[in-house]
Amino acid sequence: MDLNQYLSMFLDEANDHLQALNEHMMELENQPEDVSIVQVIFRSAHTLKGMSATMGFEDLASLTHEMENVLDLVRNNQLAMDGFIFDTLFKSLDALEGMVSDIANGGDGKADVSAIVKSLQSIVSGDHKKQEQVAAIEAEVVTEQNTDERLDEFQRSIIEQSVEAGMTAAYINITLREDCVLKAARAYMVFQALGEMGEVVKTSPPAHDIEQEKFDKGFSIFYVTTESEEQVRKAVANVSEVEQVELQVLTLEVLKDWNARIEEVQAGKSEVAATAATAGTATAEGTDATAKQAAKATDGQAAKNAGAAAQAKPSQNRTIRVDIERLDVLMNLISEMLIDRVRLEEIASEVKKSELTETVEHLVRVSGDLQSIVLKLRMVPIDVVFNRFPRMVRDLAKTLDKKVDFVISGADTELDRTVIDEIGDPLVHLLRNSLDHGVESIAERRATGKPETGTVQLRAYQSGNHVFIEIEDDGKGINRDIVLNKAIKNNVVTPEKAATMTDEQVYQLLFASGFSTAEVVSDISGRGVGLDVVKSKISALGGHVVVNSKLGQGTTFVVQLPLTLSILSAMLFRLGDEKYAIPLTSIVETGLVQRENIRRVHGGIRMIDYRDSVIPLLSLSALFECPSYSDFDEEEVEIIIIRKGDRIAALAVDDFIGQNEIVLKPLGNYLKSVPGVSGATILGDGQVALIVDPNALLK
Template identity: 60%
Template sequence: MELNQYLSMFIDESKDHLQSLNENLLVLENDPKDISIVHNIFRSAHTLKGMSATMGFEDIASLTHEMENVLDLVRNSKLDMDPFIFDCIFKSLDALEAMVDDIVQGGTGKANVSDIVTSLQSIVTGDYQVEQSVGVASDSVPVSSGGTFADQADLTKVLDEYQYSVLLQSFDSSFNVYHIDVTVNEDCVLKAARAYMVFNLLENSGEVVKAHPAVEDLEQGKFEHSFSLYYVSEMDSETLEKTILSVSEIASASVMELDRASLDDLIAMTAEATLKAAQLEVAATLVAEAPVKAASVKSSDSKPVASSAPSGGAVASRTIRVDIERLDTLMNLFSELLIDRVRLEQLASEIDKNELTETVEHMARVSSDLQNIVLKLRMVPVESVFNRFPRMIRDLAKSLDKKVDLIVTGADTELDRTVIDEIGDPLVHLLRNAVDHGVETVSKRIESGKSDTGKVHLSAYHSGNHVYIEVQDDGDGVNREVVLGKAIKNGLVTPEQGARMSDLEVYQLLFASGFSTASVISDISGRGVGLDVVKTKIQSLGGTVLVESEPGQGTKFSVQLPLTLSIIAAMLIRLGHEKYAIPLSSIVETATVKLDQLRHVHGNVMMDYRSTVIPVITLGKIFEVPGYEIDSKVESDVVIIRKGDKLSAILVDELIGQQEIVLKSLGKYLTKMFAVSGATILGDGHVALIIDTNALLK
């Protein structure tokens, strides 16, 4: 049997099971005693193991088998879940996802998971060995089986890659690089204040590259009586030492000037010390917990074994998997059919034969139903994208030492599959930005009178022919002055332009290429990439993104996306000798207006509309349409369009009628056309441009 023909099915189902495992594990983490969730996790792992073994992916099968052994003890009440077990299984899922991704890329799906397997086995035996615990626990220091301490330095994060490169560049630029140990008096009451004063003095004459403990801990006084830092400056060591000792209640300051060799030696020594401290800490913890764990396992031996069978009978599968390319082909064929249908309707009206008219009308009804089915085949709930974010937020908040709740609403909102495949990465950027930049640290939230847990809302909803996805946090908000100051510094705007800009316009500067307001560069944000990528990607999908913020209350990013990229309902209009299409989702109503009732206010044409006044757009003049003569008319048809709470009226020569149109791209040569989003082929074979009303209402 040719197993390769089932590879695509294996990949799809593996991803489904891994997603289910992640979701259920997150739920179980909030309620570790819920055995029913453990049953669901066990079944997913068991199915994944069987599929992997059948396909010949032994490493995946081996790892899931060891996971099964742990989960079997838990579901039979012989083992209680604890943070170490959760972290270990999460690490296992990460490894499984990496192996499946390798298979997707054409690899063998093999990986060295011996450390994780050994850790899972140690959980089953009740003996959490120190080395494996350190290697798997996310808060511990990894141990490598061999290699020098210089190799392990990167793992222990003594200096990350960016910090290390800064120090190396400082050597090349003839700056002095120092490692400084500072000790405050033992009877010092305001340790945090003294540390701040030292940092303030140092930053006036150089740059602090790395501090230990972290700067946040130093600011909160979370250190004994000493701290160390890597520092770059043009000052000599003697002057530097005197500068630090000038701060009161500083007991001593040890300044060591480094070169490349001594820097690597110091990193290696620090890594070794950190590694040993971590091992001792884990060992002490395990010794203290071992009797408790042993007693727990022994006392539960007599408990009845829970049934693993799911309640109710099995339900037959009612779904099949279809390659997206086949759906694309089906959509393209139907688009051509739709153009021919419109042409037939036009010919039938001209020939005026009852039999032909009835047949064409029946074909129109059938094709309309077919169109709805084809569109629904391509529609996928955004849940398929949203599902991966709770795990990401959990890990991100943990790494930043923040408390964050992700609240998801509207996950059943459907989007075109083409859009779904592309929207994941922009949303990752926005969510990471919300957690890192938006939500404050626990201490800052408490100081501001907020709860210690930040909230990030991810919501989706339909509006007309568009879907809106919003990412909102209850953090500190965007600082207008900081953003504007950075934009002026980068030359994006002048101080005079900035003074006239509204808050909304200032916040849109965040999407400028390379723009970042982060004071500290990290792996999460602050490298000047992210939001510009988000805007570019969303615009390529025919969407828009806006940001709103209220200082101290939070920030909201709103993404507007087209519901589908293929077929839309539109109103056909005539301007002069040309026909245009306006999407129905943008139209409020149509009307007729007498031209002598239009107002002219400060050079702008306005009209009365339902107890208000709205601007009038003379589209024929804007597009310079041949044959368009508005001045000779007494009255004109108007189309009232809307974008959010903004209204406007478009003057047109004729309202032709509503029609389902096929959206066609203008190609790579006709780019950046004002107020035109695409084109369509009409029933008579002519091309009509589709008007982008959002551009007209800016």
């Protein structure tokens, strides 16, 4: 039987089960005595095991089976959860996610999970604390065994000849920092630096293993050069994330008995390996015995569960999975039909025949309902993004040694799939900032009289045609003065401008790219890390972000996003002979302004009075370099008031056409140099109208 046709379904369901396992594991960690949660976890793991075995992914099935053994003991009250068990199960889930991801990318889903399996088996045997120590010894031994620092005759001959020729020969042991992420890249930089000064004779581990990051945090190099020992040491130490450089000059005397000394060290390691292997065998035997005993104990319970399942009536599945590409095709067809519908309405109004008018009106109603259904099909609950955050928060809080209560609300709020696909990364940045630099350490919270456990809240809700996402922490807040001082130092604002800025304007400075430096991370509580990326991504989605903060009490990031990006309600207007559209969601109101009420201030900027304030009046005809009939020459100027956050401005137009639903079409590389244009639409008469981007105009 060809299983490839079921691969897509397997991947979807496997990801669903893995997400459910992560969520319920998080729940169980908060309520470790609740056996009902363990039952749910066990069922998901059991289903995933069966699916994997059926599809032939044996590594997935094998690892899930080992997890089942642990969960079976817990659900039958034969084992109590502890920190080691939780960490091991979470590592197992990470490994399973990696395997499923590999399968999705065309791989075979195989992975070396022997260390995790041993930990799971040691939990079943009740000897996991001893096994933890054994695993550490084994890891050290394996690392040492994979590192052969002996020289063969050819390598030794090269080094000896180099020494005799007056060159410097050295054995360099390099240790990278513990938090180094791209180890292979750092090793490459070391080789590049040394390659400019001499020749690498040998590496340990071998170079191909280093390229694939098959080493711990250190590696060694046999090296010959005409430069001095100090210059070599300096060249290596200058590479970023190199923690330590140990250099031993190789003289002819040292080379003489080099291999003998290495073999002596390896012999000592072998004894340790033998001890570790013996302990591991004993543990494995204990594991087998305990597993058999546990199997006997649960046979009766399994029979009861099978009987109960036989009596249960299967529930009807009322959902189906649809390929995303099919929804995109359907959306494009609806968009084209919408354009033709508008054209038919115009023809019907010109012809003025009752039969045609009635038919078109019915078509408008039906197509409107169809459009509404298709848009709803594309709407996805935001929990598909939110549900990955509890695990991330849990791991990050543990790494930072902080206590954090993470609260999610409004996860059932729906957004267009296009927006859902893009919003995840910005929210990750904002959450990491709240955890890492918003919530204080336990000691700091004690000193300020706060509870040891900080709170981070993630909320989503819909209002009108927008969805709002709020990330709120009860941490230290943002220090306005520090932000302004740093902004002035980085030439982001002038001292004169800084003196007149509101708190909201100051907080917006955090999104400037100039704040994304390591220095700012320490001086401004790290609020600048990645926030420029956050703002650009959210702006690209047609949204914006607002910051509210109280020093010592906490910070709230409010992200506003449009419900959908494909079909928009827009106001159509003219500039000269050209038609333009602007989304209704950005419009506050439309109106008229008398020419004598338009004032010019320094720099030639036009300003008008608006509701007890003064706002700028922008000339779109000047911005787009298109001819205009009025351009402030008429007695009355038609204007559109637009808003983005707390920024308001007025746009001068020639004439209003009316409201309409338009289909947003991207322009690709066309008109990239023209600011304030987000796309185009085809109108009912076949003309193309550019869509104005208010966010760009209000920057």
